[in-house]
Amino acid sequence: MTSAVAARPAQHAKAATGAPRDRRRVRPARLGLHTFLMVVSLAFLAPLLLAVYASLRPYQETAKYGYFSLPRHLSFDYYQQAFTEGEMSKYFVNSLIIAVPALLLTLFFASFVAFSVSRIQLRGRVFLLVMFTAGNLLPQQVIVTPLYALFNRIPLPYWMSDSMTMYDSYWAVIAVQVAFQTGFCVFVLANFMRTLPMEIIEAAIVDGAGVWTQYWRITLPLCRPALAALATLQFTWMYNDFLWALVFMSSGDKLPITSALNNLRGQFFTDYNLLAAGSVIVALPTILVFMILQRQFIAGLTLGANKG
Incomplete structure (x- = not known):
């Protein structure tokens, strides 16, 4: 009897010491998952690494x-030759003139619409959200010709456009970027805003807060991770876009x-x-934006992962 009782603490101690070893043991499924992710990551990085490697070597070699x-x-x-011959400083400014205002307008409009369809009791709000989301399903190439004809007929003052129309101006590209990207941002932000406690808005209404206060001072600060994730994606898409600028701009400058x-x-x-080397220089701003917003971007991707 005494030996059996004495054996129990030893078994418990052995089980207690053995538990951490089981936790530290690498399971084959987890090892396979990590191997797969490493292979996929290297496959995506291979073109960039090859471009960097080639840009450091002479063409003759x-x-x-x-x-x-x-x-x-x-x-x-x-790199020095590409920056000077390609006049990249001028084109960098042009890209910022297009991407920054388009990004700010897209996030503002999308957040306001998402607040309306998710936090305010409106009739047909689900249909409105579906319409905004369905706009992204329309192929962009389908409306190139109608937009080209439309922008040639929309007048603008001389200080806004040298051509006196919306065509051949930054406003045309900004308008198209905002129109096409707002729907996706509305879909993401509306789903995120639904996860916010409704009691916060109800308490603000009791305190006399209006709709603008509920949106700007209460809801929008809580959406910073989602806004940061969207800002990273949207800036990358708008910065790298070339189709709309090629269609709606005739001035090379x-x-x-x-x-x-x-x-x-070259011609021949x-x-x-x-x-x-020029491609690597062009990609640097998007990499810089991602590095700055990396923490917020990752937090935005994992939003709602632990919610029931």
């Missing part, structure tokens, strides 16, 4: 030994940074290592 050969000489000469890569292509010969 890669033409002789191939792009996957060991380097004989590495330098940053192509107004084109965005993506058009600067065409200046690096193209130095692809120089083009790779």
